[in-house]
Amino acid sequence: MSVRTVLVVVGAVLIGGLTLAEPAAADPSVHPVAASVQTLSAGRIGAIAAALTGILGAVNGGLALARPAAGGHLGAWVARNGVVTALVAGSLAVVVGAVVAATADGGLGSGNGLGGAYVAVLVGLLAVALGWAARLRSRRTG
Known part of the structure; x- marks a missing residue:
């Protein structure tokens, strides 16, 4: 399966999921009162953890794709x-x-971590794409 096929399928699932979730989010009676900036809800904590995990994956995928020339522990671990x-x-x-x-x-800005969840999904997709590209590159050269 090519990277392009994986990205198209993941994009279609993501767009389909957002389209199906739209009607419930559009109803104003469903929206709770917005939380303050300092309030940490379970959704915000989950979104932050997911985004940080995605960033970790994207950094590792980028390093694996770049193949760091520096030796040492980091270069060997990434390899x-x-x-x-x-x-x-x-x-x-x-x-x-x-x-x-x-x-x-609620919607964006309601304090439930929806914005962070979108960021986590996008960063996670970037990490998967970088990891997949590094995997394909290592198969071709190995």
């Missing part, structure tokens, strides 16, 4: 585990971000 870490962390970020987005009670 062994960078692709797997990028794929697993990116997939986890997409799944957790999608769950937070699907279970958020």
Whole structure:
């Protein structure tokens, strides 16, 4: 399966999920009162954790794709585990971000982590794409 096929399928699922979630979010009676900036709800915590996991995966995927020339512990670890870490962390970020987005009670700015969930899904998709590209590159040269 090519990277283009994976990205098209993931994009179609993401767009379909957002389209199906639209009618419930459009009803103004469903929206709770917005939370303050300092309030940490379960949705916000889940979205933050998912986004940080996605960033970790994207960094590892980028390092695996770039193949750092520097020796040492980091270079050896990325050479062994960078692709797997990028794929697993990116997939986890997409799944957790999608769950937070699907279970958020209100819209953007309501304090339920919906904006962070969208960021987590996008960063997770980036991590998966970088990990997949690094995997394909290592198969061609290996």
